Amino acid sequence: MRVSIDETDVIAPNFKKRLSGVTSTIVQLIPLQRKKGIRISTIGPGLPDSLPSLGYSSLLKLWKRPDGKPFRIWHARRNVEMVAGILLRDLFRMKLKLIFTSAAQRQHKPFTNWLIRKMDKVIATSARSGSFLEVPYRVIMHGIDLDRFTPPATFEDTFQSTKLPGKYAVGCFGRVRHQKGTDLFVDAMIELLPHYPDWTAIITGRTTAEHKDFEKELERKIAAAGLQKRILILGEVDDIRVWYRRVTLYVAPSRNEGFGLTPLEAMASKTAVVASDAGAYQELVTEGTGTVVPAGDGKALTEAIKPYLEDPEKTIAMGEKALEHVQKDFPLDKEASSIDEVYQELFTKK
Structure with a gap:
């Protein structure tokens, strides 16, 4: 959906x-x-047509102030978007202020650090990602759309509806793939x-093609154990949301992540979680909602x-607590409101 730069105060580029x-x-x-009334538009490829978006020619109008504002905000989430901002x-002296959201869980390269220092505001998606920043930042964790990810409501949401064993x-x-720890889960x-x-x-x-041999090795292991009917690799499914509702326990065994939304998606579906401490998982899964183990540690995983499989009723009860936790602390609306606070701090700064 094309919109005018005249009705845009914040630009969220997507250059991938x-x-x-x-x-x-x-x-x-x-x-x-x-x-929520934020006049935000995106620019770049790979996005749904339904999103409010700007054509590249709109950038030529960034020398002009928006109505009622001293400048526009360019909200980058990748290095290339920081460079463009x-x-x-x-270079072009356009009326812009720059924000960067950082999710990286590692030391930044010197060039990236230089880019970040050029930002007017910096957001970290977790305390862990913030610990790698050399500038002031505000932690705003990702939220989950509680209208999209919901607890079981119908028979179709039950595991029994699948007729699997x-x-x-x-x-x-x-x-x-290896990075996601699928092999640790299979083991x-x-x-x-x-x-x-x-x-x-x-x-x-x-x-993907480069990971087909990895998947074949998993299938070989499963067959060697005689568990082909009890460890099922379904591939891509039409709607992952219903599968979150069908499982009683969700496992996120990643070796590394940027942030990692799947535990939130599972908990919003009233499902208990066992996760590695990759990405922000340790900050998402709290006592009573699941368990966190060291990334890459198959034995610990x-x-x-094991205790979740031993006591399904307790696992179900933990899923209920997980749902309460996400509804209270991780609604997407909370993330949107917190980001807007950063926008308003920039707009009103003297």
């Missing part, structure tokens, strides 16, 4: 064609921000499932999952 966590954040946030503001399901969703299931016949393991997610 392929779907990513950053793209997903923009897609979810912008419609909500618009509903700096060029527009400092077992009474309960434990899930691991996301791209099938844990091979060890545990023979002792817990009521449980079935579900793996969903895309396997297996031991953490």
Whole structure:
């Protein structure tokens, strides 16, 4: 949906064609921000046509102030977007202030640090990502759309509706690859499932060409253990949301992440979580909602999952607490409001 620069106070660029966590954040946030009265638009490829977006020719009008504001805000989430903002503001002297949201869980390279120092405001998506910044920042954690991810409500939301074996399901969703720890999940299931016949393991997610051999090795392991009917690799599914509702336990075994939304998606679906401490997982999963283990530690992951399989009723109760936790602390509306506070601080700063 093309909009005019004249009705835009904040620009959220998206300079990457392929779907990513950053793209997903923009897609979810912008419609909500618009509903809250924030005149925000995006620019760049790879976004739904329904989002309010600017054509590149609109950038030529950034020398002019927006109505009622001294400048516009350029809200970058990638290095290339910071570079573009700096060029527009400092080289072309356009009336812009720059914000960067950082999700990285590592030391930044010198060039990235230089870019970040050029920002007018910096947001960190977690305390951990903020710890790698060399400038003042505000932590604003990602939220979850509680209208999209919801607890079970119908028979279709139950595991029994799938007609797969077992009474309960434990899930691991996301791209099938080493970085996501899918192999750690499979190893844990091979060890545990023979002792817990009521449980079935579900793996969903895309396997790209470069990771096909990895997936084949997982299938070989599963077959060697004789568990082909109890550890199922479903590939991409039409609607992942219903699978979050069908599983009683969700496992997020990533070796590394930027932020990682899947535990929030699971908890919003009333599902308990076992996660590694990759990304922001440790800040998302609290006592009573799940368990966090060291990333890459397969033994610790297996031991953490075991009590959940032993006591399904307790696992279900923890899912209820997880839902309460997300509804209270991680609604997407809270993230949008907190970001707007940063915008307003810039707009009103003398």
